[in-house]
Amino acid sequence: xxxxxxxxxxxxxxxxxxxxxxxxxxxxxxxxxxxxxxxxxxxxxxxxxxxxxxxxxxxxxxxxxxxxxxxxxxxxxxxxxxxxxxxxxxxxxxxxxxxxxxxxxxxxxxxxxxxxxxxxxxxxxxxxxxxxxxxxxxxxxxxxxxxxxxxxxxxxxxxxxxxxxxxxxxxxxxxxxxxxxxxxxxxxxxxxxxxxxxxxxxxxxxxxxxxxxxxxxxxxxxxxxxxxxxxxxxxxxxxxxxxxxxxxxxxxxxxxxxxxxxxxxxxxxxxxxxxxxxxxxxxxxx
Amino acid sequence: xxxxxxxxxxxxxxxxxxxxxxxxxxxxxxxxxxxxxxxxxxxxxxxxxxxxxxxxxxxxxxxxxxxxxxxxxxxxxxxxxxxxxxxxxxxxxxxxxxxxxxxxxxxxxxxxxxxxxxxxxxxxxxxxxxxxxxxxxxxxxxxxxxxxxxxxxxxxxxxxxxxxxxxxxxxxxxxxxxxxxxxxxxxxxxxxxxxxxxxxxxxxxxxxxxxxxxxxxxxxxxxxxxxxxxxxxxxxxxxxxxxxxxxxxxxxxxxxxxxxxxxxxxxxxxxxxxxxxxxxxxxxxx
Numbered sequence: 196x197x198x199x200x201x202x203x204x205x206x207x208x209x210x211x212x213x214x215x216x217x218x219x220x221x222x223x224x225x226x227x228x229x230x231x232x233x234x235x236x237x238x239x240x241x242x243x244x245x246x247x248x249x250x251x252x253x254x255x256x257x258x259x260x261x262x263x264x265x266x267x268x269x270x271x272x273x274x275x276x277x278x279x280x281x282x283x284x285x286x287x288x289x290x291x292x293x294x295x296x297x298x299x300x301x302x303x304x305x306x307x308x309x310x311x312x313x314x315x316x317x318x319x320x321x322x323x324x325x326x327x328x329x330x331x332x333x334x335x336x337x338x339x340x341x342x343x344x345x346x347x348x349x350x351x352x353x354x355x356x357x358x359x360x361x362x363x364x365x366x367x368x369x370x371x372x373x374x375x376x377x378x379x380x381x382x383x384x385x386x387x388x389x390x391x392x393x394x395x396x397x398x399x400x401x402x403x404x405x406x407x408x409x410x411x412x413x414x415x416x417x418x419x420x421x422x423x424x425x426x427x428x429x430x431x432x433x434x435x436x437x438x439x440x441x442x443x444x445x446x447x448x449x450x451x452x453x454x455x456x457x458x459x460x461x462x463x464x465x466x467x468x469x470x471x472x473x474x475x476x477x478x479x480x481x
Numbered sequence: 482x483x484x485x486x487x488x489x490x491x492x493x494x495x496x497x498x499x500x501x502x503x504x505x506x507x508x509x510x511x512x513x514x515x516x517x518x519x520x521x522x523x524x525x526x527x528x529x530x531x532x533x534x535x536x537x538x539x540x541x542x543x544x545x546x547x548x549x550x551x552x553x554x555x556x557x558x559x560x561x562x563x564x565x566x567x568x569x570x571x572x573x574x575x576x577x578x579x580x581x582x583x584x585x586x587x588x589x590x591x592x593x594x595x596x597x598x599x600x601x602x603x604x605x606x607x608x609x610x611x612x613x614x615x616x617x618x619x620x621x622x623x624x625x626x627x628x629x630x631x632x633x634x635x636x637x638x639x640x641x642x643x644x645x646x647x648x649x650x651x652x653x654x655x656x657x658x659x660x661x662x663x664x665x666x667x668x669x670x671x672x673x674x675x676x677x678x679x680x681x682x683x684x685x686x687x688x689x690x691x692x693x694x695x696x697x698x699x700x701x702x703x704x705x706x707x708x709x710x711x712x713x714x715x716x717x718x719x720x721x722x723x724x725x726x727x728x729x730x731x732x733x734x735x736x737x738x739x740x741x742x743x744x745x746x747x748x749x750x751x752x753x754x755x756x757x758x759x760x761x762x763x764x765x766x767x
Binding site: 306323324326327328330331332333356357359365367371375378381382383384385386387388390391392397 | 618
């Protein structure tokens with residue numbers, strides 16, 4: 196008997212569509228307003244993974260016709276120095292978006308650093324103001340992975356209203372904001388994390404599961420509710436997600452692969468939001 | 482056979498203790514620093530319920546040795562005018578805390594008005610900055626009802642860690658922030674609301690229930706999990722809470738009465754936070 200297979204939510208294709216649209220908007224801004232939309236990337240120290248991520252983001256900017264301006268700070272940078280640097284970029288009319296690569300190192304107050312970014316340039320959606328906007332429904336940029344997840348759901352016509360959404364993980368840039376965005380879309384939302392008891396039984400009640408815990412194959416396939424929508428935001432060594440893909444796929448109705456699901460949407464959202472930031476900033480100056 | 486009865490969580494007594502402590506701190510500030518801690522109350526229009534609430538808060542201030550300064554604005558006040566008025570109070574060194582009585586009327590952008598309050602004077606915990614601090618663990622004032630609920634839980638030695646907390650209601654000043662505070666205390670948190678399906682079965686899984694929906698007897702007693710902690714933040718006409726008290730009491734281990742549970746804690750938290758705001762503001766000027 197053939198096993199049913201969930202439809203794949205193809206983040207690679209949707210991200211390409213979004214980046215193509217972003218490139219068109221960037222070209223129009225550059226041609227019509229003589230402004231090249233510019234993302235400042237800020238890196239503290241030289242952690243190899245962070246260096247790789249920043250380079251990848253810079254390359255994607257270039258390919259989409261955005262300029263990126265890199266600010267490299269030594270690992271010894273203090274919170275006050277980082278806050279100052281972000282304040283300078285926030286005030287610079289030539290910078291439209293600011294990305295602070297994180298984690299920034301244990302000696303830095305990450306929250307203070309994030310909140311030194313002007314909310315209107317916070318295209319990575321990390322400031323308190325952006326979080327509150329996601330949670331309370333105001334104006335502001337989404338954190339890029341949560342924002343990318345919502346774009347994926349919309350593209351595949353998944354309406355979270357009335358669904359029981361279970362978010363596993365509660366980081367300030369992924370689990371917490373994606374839960375708030377889903378609550379804003381009228382899902383019933385449950386947050387699970389390391390202190391959660393009976394995780395399996397809670398997961399098995401999920402119509403919509405967002406796995407954002409960063410542990411390979413942490414969610415076992417047999418806990419997936421038949422017909423559920425499964426969003427795997429995990430990305431672990433060896434291209435392994437947080438969900439046991441092969442078994443989950445036989446139960447879910449829709450599922451994101453890893454890689455090629457959530458990942459590409461994150462960076463596409465970053466680029467799209469940089470143009471969102473550049474458009475009003477440049478036209479406001481006319 | 483006698484029916485077991487939950488212990489009552491006595492908010493009236495705990496609020497009195499907190500207000501006594503607040504009064505001592507207010508007296509010390511007045512005596513030692515010649516600064517009378519001052520709460521500005523801002524009211525738009527003359528809705529009778531709002532007028533009553535504001536008067537009650539002013540009276541409680543007086544009794545605790547705090548000064549209150551009232552700003553009455555006409556019902557026709559625009560968002561821009563209200564934002565201006567709140568900006569003036571935010572900049573006034575004689576004002577330590579600001580309370581904008583809400584709802585403010587449909588023609589006003591309430592979020593913009595709240596966010597015009599300086600976060601360090603936001604003793605009612607309504608700004609985006611305060612919300613993010615509650616959600617992400619930074620510095621900031623709690624919304625008064627959620628903050629009062631946490632004080633009650635602490636007083637009765639209820640540790641939310643690992644508990645499944647179900648919050649029914651998702652308002653920006655009650656349901657959403659109390660859920661975030663409980664998540665910060667390591668509870669597994671589920672948000673329910675008007676779109677939630679199978680509310681009864683979700684409520685029956687709650688080790689800790691927060692009812693914040695504003696509908697009399699909305700939560701039926703038979704849905705309460707035996708041994709649960711029940712926090713009833715509802716306050717409806719006729720002194721009726723959101724939870725069927727008499728039947729819930731036979732199942733819960735701890736329960737807040739209405740009135741005399743959550744209600745008194747809200748205003749006590751407002752007063753305590755006004756002193757919290759006044760102390761650093763006055764000492765910073767030395």
